[in-house]
Amino acid sequence: MSRVAAALALLASFGLTACAASREAATRAANPPQGQFVTVGGTRLHVVVAGQGPDLVLIHGASGSGRDMTFDLLGRLSDRYRVIVPDRPGFGYSDALPGGGTLRQQADLLADLAVELGADRPLVVGHSYGGSVALAWAVHRPQNAAGLVTLAGASHPWDGDLSLFYRVTSSAVGRAVAVPAITALVPEGTVSGMVESVFAPQTEPEGYAEYFGPLMSASRKTLAANAQQRATLSDELAVQSRQYPVIDLPVEVLHGDADTTVGLEIHARPLSREVPGARLTVLPGVGHMPHHADPEAVVAVIDRAAARAGLR
Template sequence: MARQHDLVACVASPKALLLLILSRIGLLLLVIFLLLVAVLAALAIATEIRARGIEARTPNIGERTDVGGYSLNALHVPAGPNADLPPIVFIHGASGNLQDQTGAFLEPLRGRAELLFVDRPGHGYSERGGPENDTPDGQANAIARLMEKKGIDRAIIVGHSFGGAITASFGVLHPDKVEGLVFLSAATHPWPGGVDWYYHLASAPVIGPIFCHTLALHAGMMRIDAATEHVFAPNTRPVDYVEKTGPQLVLRPSAFRSNAKDVAGLHAYVTDFAPRYREIAKPTVVITGDADTIVLEEIHSKGLARDIEGSELVWIKGLGHKPDYIVTDIVIAALEKIAGKERDLQSMARAVEPRLAATSVDPGGSAPSLQAGQ
């Protein structure tokens, strides 16, 4: 009877009817909100569990060093008694960690030089530090301090992909610490278009941390195989690459957000900083391929060769985004050339091209790209 009375009253009073409708809508919205909170909480718990599992499967092989209020993680390998190369510092690219570069270079170079493989700020097992590390110059400064802590006065700096922007910044800002520079499929210059949408989402205030702690890891794990294959394409990814290098580490919430800030801010940074590359006066080798689906070699690698006087551009037909793994011998020959040894890098490049053509695969899939929007 009470409900009938309320209904009659509402029919008789439009204002009462409106209030009743609003109260029912408010209750529905509250229920929806509580359900959303419960789903996000469940996703956050699942993210934390899976992140711990990723770390358990990819344990830290480096050592953390305080570089000014935060720690950088790095694998520091001493030179052997018959070392024939100067110290070498390796800087990985976006979505990576130091094990990406150890997988390519640790064994071929062990004993030949003092080696320093770095987890960039916020990546792998390094702490992020302050907002100065949101840009390549801040990360270059952090690596310079790490070199000092490790007793490395001068080194050949090797940068892959996003690490190329840091390597170029290092060459400008710390020339006294540079023996030479090697760029591998580097991202260093402003390019048309932008980057994939989720970099901007993950780096945004408020919504970014929510995205990183709930959805990013689960979506990323579904794409890890296809994405890494695409990074190597049209060349073949080593079958044990994912197992040995732990690219899943970037899917952990803090690392994913750090990576997103790096990539989302790169275009603005290189637009301002690239004119300073002309200040670099150190021996430089730029290695790239004409089949890179991640970074536009026509803009970045040719730009470096143009801007750095005396640099050598090694342009390899059929090479994708991973010269560190696909033409490791040419990269090592570039290190040797910077160290003063006679090496014909152009002849080596021509010699490898038939093999690349014969083993080329269909890129397929998709991956984070610095040429999105074209």
């Protein structure tokens, strides 16, 4: 590469970085923190705590933040639970872990956060990727959990290669070049459309996009953390799933039979067979966002898990 071309490339890189930083600042200003900050083991985490009663932790899925849980579900539960809603490491306003953080590292960190907040044995609820983290919590920190609920949770490995997008954005070069370019240049409508598509076959609730802040998911920190976590998920679940038969907690598994993101037959059904005493609830016609598509069914399952755990 000539010196002129190298200089132009360097200037372009600086320009993208500056543009990405400016866009992130504007997005944060439009979507300020909703809760408090707690530092656990050197990692600063953002968490919303609301309500009174037995402790309940809600763990959000991939590419999102705790705002997915506080949009509607929090309000349905905070009248009788003390609800703890963290931003997972690398998402929302929480710091990222090196390499994105394994399932166990995230589970340990969130369990330590709960203990720091006085919740020694909460009921743990996880959606999608958050379900994977909740299962890691049940496997590795059972002494700090009263019970477990998975909502469209990813629990087992699956066939298929990692998509090109995640192969690029999880690589060192991709994080250095592609991720800042995406943050700086991706149209907000494109990100909003991707968020909306996750609700299929249901539609996105009115007001969700404005509340959720789709561009928060397009920050450099979140894009990198999400890609790194997604790149290792199937392999991690291949190991983690071998330990499900030793889970000795009340477990409720809820899944929609129209979920094309995390398949019922690959994840929820085998999970319900492998965990002793697990109960499976299948929601007909519901896709990947059951806590928005049928929140009353989700609340009923959470209440049942709490009762089985002796919390209600």
